[in-house]
Amino acid sequence: MKDNVFALMVHDHPEHFKELEGMLKDLSVETWNIGDSNLAGEMTSRYKPDLVFIELSVWDRLHHQLAGLARKADRAVGIIVVGTKLDIERYVSSIEQGAVGYIAPPFTFGGLNMIVHSAAMDGHVHPEAMAQALAV
Numbered sequence: 001m002k003d004n005v006f007a008l009m010v011h012d013h014p015e016h017f018k019e020l021e022g023m024l025k026d027l028s029v030e031t032w033n034i035g036d037s038n039l040a041g042e043m044t045s046r047y048k049p050d051l052v053f054i055e056l057s058v059w060d061r062l063h064h065q066l067a068g069l070a071r072k073a074d075r076a077v078g079i080i081v082v083g084t085k086l087d088i089e090r091y092v093s094s095i096e097q098g099a100v101g102y103i104a105p106p107f108t109f110g111g112l113n114m115i116v117h118s119a120a121m122d123g124h125v126h127p128e129a130m131a132q133a134l135a136v
Helices: 014-026 037-047 056-070 088-096 109-121 127-134
Strands: 005-010 029-034 051-055 078-082 101-103
Touching (some): 005 014, 005 037, 014 029, 014 109, 037 051, 037 056, 056 078, 056 088, 088 101
Parallel strands (some): 005 051, 051 078
């Protein structure tokens, strides 16, 4: 039985993900960084994370490859696109391309909690892991 929510963080610029990583840790979300975005699909298939936080520039390049993972019936992955600024057009585009969410700085604890919870409600996160994350 799974104890924590597990998320991959896929990016080309790790400095943009430091704050996000720390806040997710406070939500009991275990993270693993993938600095080589070319490995994103392979690592997602291999490790079957609950969530994937993916840098917008990487999503733009790989959404065709990764969107299929978000729709798998047996083990869907919740993909959250991480932009550099709030942008409604990018938000809508990301959702249309298969992501479950789009976030941008400034990150808030409540906002991240909501996006993780929303992914759980969509069936992307196991209930046991979500219960533990929300107990923080």
